[in-house]
Amino acid sequence: MSLRYGLLGLLKYSPMTGYDLKKIFEDSVNYFWSAKTSQIYRELQTLEKNKCVQSNIEISKAGPNRRVYTITPLGIKLLKEWLTNMPEETDEDNRNEFLMRVFLSSNIGGNELLRLLEARLKKYQSDIKRLDATAQAIPKYKEKFDVDKELLYWKISVSRGYHDVQSHIQWAEESIQYLKELGFK
Amino acid sequence: MSLRYGLLGLLKYSPMTGYDLKKIFEDSVNYFWSAKTSQIYRELQTLEKNKCVQSNIEISKAGPNRRVYTITPLGIKLLKEWLTNMPEETDEDNRNEFLMRVFLSSNIGGNELLRLLEARLKKYQSDIKRLDATAQAIPKYKEKFDVDKELLYWKISVSRGYHDVQSHIQWAEESIQYLKELGFK
DNA sequence: GGAGACATGTAAGTGGTTACATGATTCC
DNA sequence: GGAATCATGTAACCACTTACATGTCTCC
Numbered sequence: 001m002s003l004r005y006g007l008l009g010l011l012k013y014s015p016m017t018g019y020d021l022k023k024i025f026e027d028s029v030n031y032f033w034s035a036k037t038s039q040i041y042r043e044l045q046t047l048e049k050n051k052c053v054q055s056n057i058e059i060s061k062a063g064p065n066r067r068v069y070t071i072t073p074l075g076i077k078l079l080k081e082w083l084t085n086m087p088e089e090t091d092e093d094n095r096n097e098f099l100m101r102v103f104l105s106s107n108i109g110g111n112e113l114l115r116l117l118e119a120r121l122k123k124y125q126s127d128i129k130r131l132d133a134t135a136q137a138i139p140k141y142k143e144k145f146d147v148d149k150e151l152l153y154w155k156i157s158v159s160r161g162y163h164d165v166q167s168h169i170q171w172a173e174e175s176i177q178y179l180k181e182l183g184f185k
Numbered sequence: 186m187s188l189r190y191g192l193l194g195l196l197k198y199s200p201m202t203g204y205d206l207k208k209i210f211e212d213s214v215n216y217f218w219s220a221k222t223s224q225i226y227r228e229l230q231t232l233e234k235n236k237c238v239q240s241n242i243e244i245s246k247a248g249p250n251r252r253v254y255t256i257t258p259l260g261i262k263l264l265k266e267w268l269t270n271m272p273e274e275t276d277e278d279n280r281n282e283f284l285m286r287v288f289l290s291s292n293i294g295g296n297e298l299l300r301l302l303e304a305r306l307k308k309y310q311s312d313i314k315r316l317d318a319t320a321q322a323i324p325k326y327k328e329k330f331d332v333d334k335e336l337l338y339w340k341i342s343v344s345r346g347y348h349d350v351q352s353h354i355q356w357a358e359e360s361i362q363y364l365k366e367l368g369f370k
Numbered sequence: 371g372g373a374g375a376c377a378t379g380t381a382a383g384t385g386g387t388t389a390c391a392t393g394a395t396t397c398c
Numbered sequence: 399g400g401a402a403t404c405a406t407g408t409a410a411c412c413a414c415t416t417a418c419a420t421g422t423c424t425c426c
Contacts, residue, residue: 001282002280002282002285005285005289006285006288006289009285009288009289009292012292029285029288031279032279032280032281032284032285032288033279033280033281033284033285034279034280079289079292080292080293083286083289083290083292083293083297084293084297086286086301086304090282090283090286091282092281092282092283092284092353093278093280093281093282094216094217094218094219095187095217095218095219095278096217096218096277096278097186097187097275097276097277097278098275098277099217099218099277099342099345100187100190100191100194100214100217100218101268101271101275102338102341102342102345103191103194103214103217103338103339103342104190104191104194104264104268104338105268105338105341106332106334106335106337106338107194107197107264107265107268108265108268108269110337112268112269113338113341116271119271147291149291150291152291152295152367153287153288153289153290153291153298154288156287156290156298156360156363156364157284157287157288159356159359159360160284160287160356160360163352163353163355163356164349164352166352167348167349167351167352168277168348170348171344171345171348174344175341175344175345178341179341182337
């Protein structure tokens with residue numbers, strides 16, 4: 001569901017192609033949602049079937065033709081309905097393969113887990129850099145889409161990204177230290 | 186994949202039924218993985234097809250019969266292989282429907298978002314209680330499965346759960362305050 | 371001439387959810 | 399008598415991934 005409404009939400013800023021949407025997902029929403037190109041194109045097709053968006057082919061002399069999607073009034077209506085009708089239990093999706101590995105680490109031992117955690121710590125540190133890039137992209141979209149009140153909500157979302165990464169780093173560092181104190185290396 | 190190995194990992198502690206596994210998922214692994222009964226039974230069937238587990242029906246006079254699954258040497262081997270061969274990019278699955286809503290909140294406005302965040306904060310606070318219960322369940326499993334070195338890894342996992350929830354709470358509180366300072370109510 | 375960005379899709383498969391179906395036992 | 403827990407499953411569906419397929423333009 002979220003992908004569906006994410007696409008509608010972005011199309012509300014401006015008409016776009018599937019390719020554009022994929023790029024925005026990559027460099028702005030990416031820390032809490034991602035989607036493969038193939039899924040985006042398919043979802044756009046079903047959205048068009050449901051009359052939530054409408055597409056027009058834009059013939060360009062320079063480069064391949066582009067199918068540009070525009071949100072319809074119905075699309076806007078359904079987007080707002082989704083946003084206002086929030087179910088009691090919208091779980092943040094906790095599925096975490098890495099934690100499954102940690103949980104089962106008795107099978108590989110503390111030394112091995114230590115190495116896993118150290119590698120993971122590096123990943124978390126690079127996550128911060130990706131978030132910085134995202135935060136810096138916000139003003140760019142401000143110009144591109146000529147939005148203003150949106151910025152507040154984008155900032156609150158990005159801030160959640162930072163809180164998350166920072167807590168991951170803290171946990172990894174603590175756990176590494178703990179394992180070392182126990183004599184693992 | 187993770188469900189598959191989660192089941193194998195738990196079955197390594199002790200032979201169990203699908204129903205048992207479901208219960209353990211609910212009160213011990215739940216904060217980073219969950220699964221519906223139907224999925225667990227199906228997965229156990231494919232694991233048996235692949236010779237990773239083996240099942241025997243236990244006839245009980247009191248109550249319905251139970252199909253008890255036992256991990257095979259092949260299952261143990263594959264579990265360990267999975268744990269040692271960690272791919273470079275095991276993403277923690279970030280998909281977060283709630284954040285998608287926050288990100289798109291310009292469509293409903295700051296007052297509405299404030300209410301969403303306040304409800305969410307309560308949910309986070311109840312998450313802490315669930316984690317406390319999980320942490321307290323650890324010794325129980327220690328006796329049940331007669332494990333000891335596992336405890337260390339369970340503790341490290343649960344600790345991650347706490348870090349996560351605490352950062353969620355902090356973010357929600359900060360964002361609520363921020364919105365209030367801006368005059369939303 | 372080749373790499374990489376631009377651009378759009380289809381097909382098959384996996385993992386997860388929802389809905390359905392059944393029936394015994396225990397405790398109030 | 400009724401609700402909750404124990405216990406096991408099937409079928410249909412939905413969301414997402416992986417692999418495949420095609421072709422243009424731009425910059426080095």
